[in-house]
Amino acid sequence: MQSHIGTSKGGNKVKAQSKLYVRDRKKDYINASLGCFMVLLSIGFVLLDAYSTRAFLRTASAVVTSESEPGTLPVHPEVRFHSNILLHNALDARWYVMHTENMLRSGAWRVRKVETDNAPLGREMHWSSGMLWTLGGISTVISWKTGRPALQEVANAAYWFGPITLIGCLLLVAFLMSRCWGLPLAGVLCLMVVTTFPCFDMFRAGEVDHHGLAAMAVLFMLFGLLVELIKPAKLPARMGTLISALAGAVGLWLSASTMIPVLGATGLTVLVWMLVRRFRGLSPQESANWQFWGNCGATFSLLFYLIEYFPNHMGLRLEVNHPLYAFAWWGGGQVLAWAQGSWTVATTATRFKFIFACLAAVLPPVVIVLMRAEVFTVADPFLLALHRDFIREFAPAAAVTLDSSLFQRILDVAWWPMLAFGILLGLHFRGKLSPHLWLPVCILLAAGLTAQLEAWQQVRWTGLSVTIWILVAAAAMHFAFQAWQPKRPSKMTLALMIIWLVIGFAGFPLQTLRSFFALDQLAANLPKMIIPSILLRDIGRRLAESDPSRQPVVLSDATSTTELIFYGGVRGIGTLYWENNEGLKRAARLFSQTDEASARAALKEAGVTHIVIPFWDAFSDFSNYEQLLKLGGEQQGEGEGFFQSLLAGKLMPDWIRPLFYEIPPAFGLGKSNVRIYEIVPDQSLADSRRWWGIYLLQNGKHRQALEVLESALLLTPTDPDLAGWVKALRSRFSDPSKKQP
Numbered sequence: 001m002q003s004h005i006g007t008s009k010g011g012n013k014v015k016a017q018s019k020l021y022v023r024d025r026k027k028d029y030i031n032a033s034l035g036c037f038m039v040l041l042s043i044g045f046v047l048l049d050a051y052s053t054r055a056f057l058r059t060a061s062a063v064v065t066s067e068s069e070p071g072t073l074p075v076h077p078e079v080r081f082h083s084n085i086l087l088h089n090a091l092d093a094r095w096y097v098m099h100t101e102n103m104l105r106s107g108a109w110r111v112r113k114v115e116t117d118n119a120p121l122g123r124e125m126h127w128s129s130g131m132l133w134t135l136g137g138i139s140t141v142i143s144w145k146t147g148r149p150a151l152q153e154v155a156n157a158a159y160w161f162g163p164i165t166l167i168g169c170l171l172l173v174a175f176l177m178s179r180c181w182g183l184p185l186a187g188v189l190c191l192m193v194v195t196t197f198p199c200f201d202m203f204r205a206g207e208v209d210h211h212g213l214a215a216m217a218v219l220f221m222l223f224g225l226l227v228e229l230i231k232p233a234k235l236p237a238r239m240g241t242l243i244s245a246l247a248g249a250v251g252l253w254l255s256a257s258t259m260i261p262v263l264g265a266t267g268l269t270v271l272v273w274m275l276v277r278r279f280r281g282l283s284p285q286e287s288a289n290w291q292f293w294g295n296c297g298a299t300f301s302l303l304f305y306l307i308e309y310f311p312n313h314m315g316l317r318l319e320v321n322h323p324l325y326a327f328a329w330w331g332g333g334q335v336l337a338w339a340q341g342s343w344t345v346a347t348t349a350t351r352f353k354f355i356f357a358c359l360a361a362v363l364p365p366v367v368i369v370l371m372r373a374e375v376f377t378v379a380d381p382f383l384l385a386l387h388r389d390f391i392r393e394f395a396p397a398a399a400v401t402l403d404s405s406l407f408q409r410i411l412d413v414a415w416w417p418m419l420a421f422g423i424l425l426g427l428h429f430r431g432k433l434s435p436h437l438w439l440p441v442c443i444l445l446a447a448g449l450t451a452q453l454e455a456w457q458q459v460r461w462t463g464l465s466v467t468i469w470i471l472v473a474a475a476a477m478h479f480a481f482q483a484w485q486p487k488r489p490s491k492m493t494l495a496l497m498i499i500w501l502v503i504g505f506a507g508f509p510l511q512t513l514r515s516f517f518a519l520d521q522l523a524a525n526l527p528k529m530i531i532p533s534i535l536l537r538d539i540g541r542r543l544a545e546s547d548p549s550r551q552p553v554v555l556s557d558a559t560s561t562t563e564l565i566f567y568g569g570v571r572g573i574g575t576l577y578w579e580n581n582e583g584l585k586r587a588a589r590l591f592s593q594t595d596e597a598s599a600r601a602a603l604k605e606a607g608v609t610h611i612v613i614p615f616w617d618a619f620s621d622f623s624n625y626e627q628l629l630k631l632g633g634e635q636q637g638e639g640e641g642f643f644q645s646l647l648a649g650k651l652m653p654d655w656i657r658p659l660f661y662e663i664p665p666a667f668g669l670g671k672s673n674v675r676i677y678e679i680v681p682d683q684s685l686a687d688s689r690r691w692w693g694i695y696l697l698q699n700g701k702h703r704q705a706l707e708v709l710e711s712a713l714l715l716t717p718t719d720p721d722l723a724g725w726v727k728a729l730r731s732r733f734s735d736p737s738k739k740q741p
Contacts (some may be wrong), residue, residue, distance in 0.1 A: 031184050036666045038187025039174045042194045043167050045509055046203070050163040053087075055203035057159065060530050061085040065538040065664065072546040079569035081541060084155040088529040089392075091559065091576065093208035094566035097158050099125065100135045104151045109133075112313050117561065119553045119571040120584030120607045126320045126579055128254050131210055135161055159205050162212065166203035168433055169216045170194070176220075176243070180227045181478045188501065189474040195508040196470065197412050198462040211460065214258035215467040220244070221259075222447055222471055225266070225293075229440045241293045248329075249300030251576075252321040253308065258464060260325065260364075265450040267332045267361075269442050274339035290340060294333010298326040316367075318376045319578055324364045331360025354681030377578040382585060382632030390618055390628075391576060393460035408507070411454070413466060415504045416473040417448065419497075423476035432483035439478075444472045531667045532616060533567070536560055539661060539676065540568015543610050555590055555603070556612040557619035564612065573606060585632070588625040591643055596653055599642040600630040603679055611677040613647065616669065647675060652708070654688035655681050661727075686715035690722065702729060 062085050080101070086093050110129045115122040136150065139157035143150040169189045177186035194200050204211030224244025231240075251259035270290065305321050318324065334357035355576045373380040378387070387394040397413070424441060427433040433441070451465035477497070480489070488494075540563070543552045553571040554561065561572035574580065574587030590606065593599035603611075613620055622643050645651045659676040663669050681692075689712035696705035706729040713722045 001631075003697065008686050009657055030702050031182060035178065035185075035187040038184070039170065042170055042187070042190035045194045046163050046170075046200075049200075050160070050205040054159045057085050057087070057206050060534060061536050065534060073545040073568070075544045076548055076551040077700075078551045079544045081569050082155050082542070082567050083537075084158070085159060085530065085533050086675045087204060088156075088533055089625050090204075090207045090209065091562050092210075093158050093161075093206060094562055095577075096127070096131055096135055096161075096208040097154050098566060099127065100132045100139070100154045101151060103129075104136055104139075104154070107284075110308065114579075115571070116565050117572045117575045117581050118586070119573055121582075123580045128210060130253060131208070131213075131251075134165065138164060144621060145379045157207050162203035162207045162209075166194075166200075173219075176223065177474075178450070181474070184649055185474060185478055185481075188477070189470060190707055191501075191505050192416060192470045192473065193467070195505045196416065196466050197508055198466045200508065202463045208315055210254045211258065211463060214251050214255035215464045217247045217254060218259060218262050218447070218451075218464060219467050219471050220247035221262070222250060222266070222444060222468065223247075225443060226471075226475060230437070237339065238289065238292060242290060242296060244531060245296035246294055246300050248297050249304055252301045253304040253697025256319065256325060258461075258525070260452060261450050262447050262468075263329065263332075265446045266443055267336065268438070269446040270336050271339050273439050275338070290336035291333050294330050294336070297333070298330035302326040302328060316375050317466075318364060318368055319378060320362075324367065327360045328362070328364050331357040331363075335361055372571045377581050380581055380632065382588075382628055383578060383581050385631040386576075386584065386627050387458075389625065392508075394458045396457060397455050397459040397462055398452070409502065411507050413462060415500075416466065416469045417452075419500055419504070420448075420469060420473040421574070423473075423497075427476075427480060427483055433479065434483075437479055440475070444468070444475060449470050470496060483584050493594060528668065531669060532560070532614065533563055535663060535669075535674065536563040536612075536614070537567035539612060539674070540570055542563060542566040542568075542661075543612075543676075546567050550609065553607045554610045554612055555587060555606070555608045557614070557617045558584060558587070560612060560614050560617060561587075570610075573608070585629070588629050589634075591622050591625045592629060593642045594640075595653065600653070600655060600681075604681065609679055611675075611679070613675040615645075615673045637659060646677075649704075652688070652692045654685050656681060657683065657688070657691045658695040660695050662698075684715075686712055690719075691713065693725070697725070697729075701726075702732065705729065706733065 082094075098116065099114075102114075103109065103111050111125055111127075111132065113122055114125045135154060135157055138160055139153040140150040142153040142157055142160075170193065173189060173193075174183065174186040177183075177189060185312060199212075199215070201207075202209060202215065221244045224240045224242070224247060226240070228238070228240030228244065241305070248259060248263060283529055301321060302323055305323055305326065308321065309315075316473075334353065338354055338357075358693060368376045368379065377383060388622050393722060424433065432614070448465065448468045451461055451468050454461035455465040489497075540554075543554065543564075546552075552568075554564050554568075554570045554572050556564060556572065558574045558576045563574075564570050565572050572583075574584040574588070576584070587608065590599070590602050590608070593602055618624060622641050626641070642651070646653075646656070657678040657680045659678055661676050663673050680688075689708050693705050693709035693712055696702075696708060706726065708725050709722060709729065713719065713726050
C-alpha cells in the first residue's frame with residue numbers, strides 16, 4: 001500500500017515536471033518566434049524604405065535638362081560625370097563616392113589627399129578608410145552581378161550602403177542582446193531603431209555617412225559596459241569589456257567627435273560613483289576591470305590609427321582619432337582602477353603612476369586649449385562662425401525642427417526617453433531597482449544626457465542622442481522584466497507599455513508605406529529640395545563640355561561647389577569640411593573683393609575659369625562672406641563689393657563672359673535663378689560687348705541689350721550678325737504697338 005502511494009506521488013511529480021518543461025519550451029518557442037518576427041520586420045522596413053527611396057532617386061536621376069547625353073561630347077581626361085542623383089542633404093555621400101573611386105582608380109588602400117577642391121592646391125583628407133573599404137566592397141559585389149568594373153558601380157553602391165550597414169548592425173544587436181536579454185527585447189530594440197526617424201535617417205538609401213555607424217558604435221560600447229556590470233551568465237568573463245573597448249575604438253576611428261564626449265561622460269560618471277562610495281566608507285561595488293577596459297580601448301584605437309596613418313601621415317590632428325586619445329583612454333582606465341581600489345598610492349612608484357595616468361587622461365583637452373586651431377581646426381573663429389550661422393546641421397535642434405508638428409517632434413526625440421524615465425522611476429519608487437543596477441543606470445543616463453545637450457546645441461547630434469535613449473529604454477525594460485520575475489506585471493502596466501511601444505513604432509512605417517505607394521505622384525512632382533542637384537548636374541556638365549582642353553575650376557558657394565564637383569567633374573575651391581578651411585577662406589576672400597582690378601587678380605591667381613552663383617543659396621548674399629571674414633579677424637574694404645555690382649548690372653567687365661542658363665519653368669524656381677560667368681582674360685572689348693548684349697537679350701532686357709549691341713557694332717561695324725540684331729531691336733522699339741521691356 002505504501003509502495004503504491006509513493007509511486008503515485010512520484011508519477012504526479014514527473015508529470016508536473018513534464019508539464020512545466022513543455023510549458024517552458026512552449027514559452028521559449030513563442031519568445032524566439034516573436035523576437036525573430038520583430039527583427040525580420042525591422043529588416044523588412046529597411047528594405048521597403050530603401051526600395052522606395054532608391055526608386056524615387058532613380059526617377060530624379062532620369063530627369064533630362066539637356067539635349068545631349070553625357071559622354072557624347074569630348075571633355076578633359078580628369079572630368080568624371082556622375083548621373084545618379086543622391087539625397088539632397090547627403091553631401092558627405094558624394095565625397096565618399098569620389099574618395100572610393102579615387103582609391104579604386106589608384107590602387108591605393110587609403111586616400112589622404114584630395115585634388116578636386118581648394119584648387120589649385122588641393123587639401124588633406126582625414127575620413128575613415130573603413131567607410132571607403134565598405135563602399136568599395138559593396139560596389140565589388142554589385143559588379144559581380146552587372147559585369148561592369150567595381151569602379152563604375154560605386155555610385156550605385158551608395159544607394160545600398162546605408163540599408164546594408166544598418167541591417168548588419170541590427171543583426172549584430174539581435175545576436176548580442178538575445179544572448180544577454182533575450183530575443184524579444186532584441187527585436188523590440190531593432191524596431192525602435194528603424195521606426196525612429198532621427199536614428200533611421202542616418203542610414204537612408206543614398207546616404208553614405210559616418211554618423212550612423214558611429215552612433216551604433218556608441219550603442220555597442222555602452223551595451224558592452226552594461227552587460228559586464230550586470231554580468232549575465234551567457235557571456236564569458238570580460239567579454240562585455242572587450243565588446244565595449246572594441247566598439248569604442250571603432251567609434252573613434254569613424255568619428256572622434258562622436259565618441260569622445262560619450263567616453264568622457266562615462267569615465268567621469270564611474271569615477272564620481274566610486275569616489276562617493278569610498279568616501280562613505282563603503283567597499284566599491286564589484287564591476288568591470290576598468291584597467292583592462294582602458295588598456296584594451298587604448299590598444300584598439302592605437303591599432304586603428306596605425307592602420308589609417310602609418311607611416312607617412314602621422315601628424316598632430318586632434319579632429320580625428322589620434323594616439324593622444326588612446327593615451328587618455330589608458331590613463332582614464334588607470335584612474336578608474338585606483339578609484340575602485342585595485343591599486344593604491346602607498347609607494348613612490350604608484351604615486352608617480354597615478355599622477356602620470358591623471359595627466360594622460362586630461363592631455364587632449366589641454367593640448368587643444370593651448371594650441372587651438374593649430375591642432376583642432378574647428379576651433380578657428382572663421383569655421384566656428386560658419387558652422388554656427390550658416391550650416392543647418394550645426395544649428396540648435398529647436399530652430400531646425402520647427403517645421404514639424406509638436407507630436408512628431410515628441411515621437412522623434414522624446415518618446416523613448418520618456419519611456420525610459422517612466423520605467424526607471426517606477427522601479428525606484430517601488431523599491432525594485434536593485435542596488436547593483438545603479439551604476440549602469442547612471443552610466444546610461446550620463447551618456448544620454450551628454451548627447452542630448454549636444455543635440456540641443458547642434459541638431460546633427462540628434463541621431464546619436466536618440467540611439468542612446470533607445471538603449472536606455474531597452475535596458476529599463478530589461479530591468480523591469482527582471483524585477484517582475486517570477487510574478488507577472490499588472491495588466492494595466494503591461495497594457496500601458498504595449499500602447500507606448502505601438503505608438504512609437506507606428507509613425508515611421510506609415511510614412512514609409514505612404515512613400516512606397518506614392519512613388520508615381522512623387523516622381524511627377526519632384527520636391528524642390530532635389531531640384532538644385534538636378535540643375536547643378538546639368539550646369540557642371542555644360543561647363544565641362546564647353547572646352548575639352550581643360551578641367552574647369554568653378555567658384556561657387558560651398559554647397560553648390562560640392563554638387564558641381566560630384567556631378568560635373570569640375571574642380572572647386574570652398575567646400576564645407578574642416579580639412580578645407582583654407583579653401584573656404586579663399587572663396588570668401590574672392591567673393592569679398594571690392595574692386596575690379598583686385599577681383600581679376602585674385603581670380604587669376606586661383607585659376608578660376610567659371611563663376612556660378614545660385615540664388616537659392618544663403619551665400620548669394622555676399623555680405624555673409626564679409627561677416628565671416630571679420631569674425632575670423634580679417635578686415636575687409638568698405639563699400640559695395642565687386643560681385644554685388646556685377647549681379648546688379650552696374651559692371652560689364654571685358655574679361656568676364658556671362659552665360660545664360662534658363663531654368664525649366666516646371667521646376668518652379670524662376671526663369672533665371674542662377675548666374676554663370678566665364679573668365680575670358682584675352683577677350684576683345686568688341687567680343688565682350690557682343691556677349692553681354694546677347695546675354696541681356698536672352699534675359700528679355702531688350703532696351704539694355706540694344707545699347708550694348710550698338711556699342712559692339714561701333715567697334716566692329718562690318719559684323720553682319722550684330723548689324724541684324726541691332727536693326728531688329730531698333731525696329732521693335734520704333735513700333736509703338738509692341739510692348740517694350
